[in-house]
Amino acid sequence: MVTAPDDLLWARGLHYEHEGTPALRDVCLSVRAGEIVSVTGPRGSGKSTLLGCLSGRLVPGRGEVWFDGLPVHTLTASARERLRRGRFGWIGSEPHLLPELTVWENTALPLLLSGAGRREARRRACEWLERLDVGDFARSRPGALVQAQRQRVAIARALAHSPSVVFADEPTARLHQGERAQVLRTLTTAARSHRITVVLASHDARVAGVADRSAVLVDGRRVGEDAPSGVPAGTTGPSAGPGPEGRTECSLSV
Numbered sequence: 001m002v003t004a005p006d007d008l009l010w011a012r013g014l015h016y017e018h019e020g021t022p023a024l025r026d027v028c029l030s031v032r033a034g035e036i037v038s039v040t041g042p043r044g045s046g047k048s049t050l051l052g053c054l055s056g057r058l059v060p061g062r063g064e065v066w067f068d069g070l071p072v073h074t075l076t077a078s079a080r081e082r083l084r085r086g087r088f089g090w091i092g093s094e095p096h097l098l099p100e101l102t103v104w105e106n107t108a109l110p111l112l113l114s115g116a117g118r119r120e121a122r123r124r125a126c127e128w129l130e131r132l133d134v135g136d137f138a139r140s141r142p143g144a145l146v147q148a149q150r151q152r153v154a155i156a157r158a159l160a161h162s163p164s165v166v167f168a169d170e171p172t173a174r175l176h177q178g179e180r181a182q183v184l185r186t187l188t189t190a191a192r193s194h195r196i197t198v199v200l201a202s203h204d205a206r207v208a209g210v211a212d213r214s215a216v217l218v219d220g221r222r223v224g225e226d227a228p229s230g231v232p233a234g235t236t237g238p239s240a241g242p243g244p245e246g247r248t249e250c251s252l253s254v
């Protein structure tokens with residue numbers, strides 16, 4: 001596999017099985033630094049499993065995952081844990097905030113866990129809460145916020161330690177329709193302004209509209225790459241020309 005010099009994260013030939021059931025089959029993906037890539041596909045198509053393998057939460061049965069020159073697939077569990085804490089952020093569909101901590105303490109947790117002092121962690125957490133329009137709640141407990149505000153706090157928590165890559169797995173799935181676009185825009189604007197790479201999984205194909213590129217999974221296989229507008233890459237639009245996957249030896253279609 002040939003990768004571009006600015007590929008920050010890439011995977012080749014990923015296979016993963018959940019209890020004997022294949023969830024990923026020969027999946028390849030590469031992500032450039034600062035890029036926002038969406039992974040879309042129907043429910044059960046393997047999106048969460050792919051994000052799990054890319055982020056070191058899961059170890060593929062076969063295949064490779066490389067991040068910034070590190071072979072994630074062969075790292076020890078403790079090295080993967082350090083990588084996840086230091087370089088990655090994670091946003092799930094549920095914010096999973098600790099109810100006994102304040103909003104700023106929740107946001108500062110990854111910073112505190114990676115050794116930042118309390119004062120510095122608080123300053124950075126509050127900065128991100130302000131950016132995400134939930135700064136007024138910094139001293140409140142999560143229970144005082146509505147779901148969309150809690151999800152903004154989860155986004156702030158994922159970004160506050162300046163990760164290289166944020167993985168967002170269905171980050172708007174539990175929100176009302178009206179809040180989805182706003183929360184997505186908040187996430188992508190914040191990531192772009194700080195050049196944080198985002199890998200965003202959603203079964204909602206409209207999510208691809210906020211991404212630079214979109215990878216589509218069906219039954220655990222990549223079935224192509226579309227421009228955000230849905231126009232196939234290589235025809236027109238911002239993704240015209242061969243994408244990074246065009247340089248790989250992986251099969252991209254079924």
Ligand SMILES: Nc1ncnc2c1ncn2[C@@H]1O[C@H](COP(=O)(O)OP(=O)(O)OP(=O)(O)O)[C@@H](O)[C@H]1O
Pocket residue numbers: 018019021022023041042043044045046047048049050203
């Ligand atoms: N912990 C698990 N144990 C057994 N099977 C699992 C497990 N997690 C996922 N699977 C199965 O693996 C396949 C891929 O699941 P995955 O969650 O990665 O897909 P997805 O596209 O993210 O789906 P969704 O949009 O519903 O979250 C599905 O068939 C799913 O049922």
